[in-house]
Amino acid sequence: MKIADRICGWILLLGAVGHSMGSLQAYGHSPELLLWAECATLMLLLLGALNLLRVGRPGDHALAWVSFAGCVGWLIAVMAFGKLIGNYLDFRFLTQGIVTLALAGFSLRTALGQA
Numbered sequence: 882m883k884i885a886d887r888i889c890g891w892i893l894l895l896g897a898v899g900h901s902m903g904s905l906q907a908y909g910h911s912p913e914l915l916l917w918a919e920c921a922t923l924m925l926l927l928l929g930a931l932n933l934l935r936v937g938r939p940g941d942h943a944l945a946w947v948s949f950a951g952c953v954g955w956l957i958a959v960m961a962f963g964k965l966i967g968n969y970l971d972f973r974f975l976t977q978g979i980v981t982l983a984l985a986g987f988s989l990r991t992a993l994g995q996a
Contacts, residue, residue, distance in 0.1 A: 882996075883936055886987045890932040892980050897925035921958070928955055932984050935991055945992035952985035 904918035928951045935941065935948045959981060963974040990996055 882987070886936045886984070887933065889980050889983045889987070890929050890936065892976075893925055893929035893932065893984065896977060896980070897922050897929060900925060924955065924958075928952065928981075928984075932988065935988060939991055939996040942992050942994065945988050945996075949985055949988035949992055952981050952988055955981050956985065 901919060901922040904915060904922065908915040908918050928948075931944070931948050931951060935944050938944055956978065959974060959977045963969045963971065963978070966974070968974065987996075
């Protein structure tokens with residue numbers, strides 16, 4: 882399970898890199914939108930790093946709860962994005978949703994001391 886957990890964390894980090902490049906391309910002409918898009922990139926980077934840190938510290942329940950809360954928050958943002966674009970089958974929505982849901986499950990498992 883640790884391998885799957887780490888893979889999901891790395892996928893989130895790679896998604897952050899892709900999000901950053903796509904944001905620069907799409908919003909390079911609009912600094913205000915680019916700022917908010919890159920803030921989402923920062924959220925992904927922090928959440929990915931937090932989850933990778935959590936995998937290496939299975940006894941740290943407080944870290945796992947923080948990771949779980951971050952995943953739930955990001956899931957809410959992902960759901961809002963899917964609704965805004967009107968397509969819950971969009972690749973971006975599906976990959977972010979599935980990976981974040983998996984990480985939330987891993988985080989909850991660790992927080993409850995079952996890791």
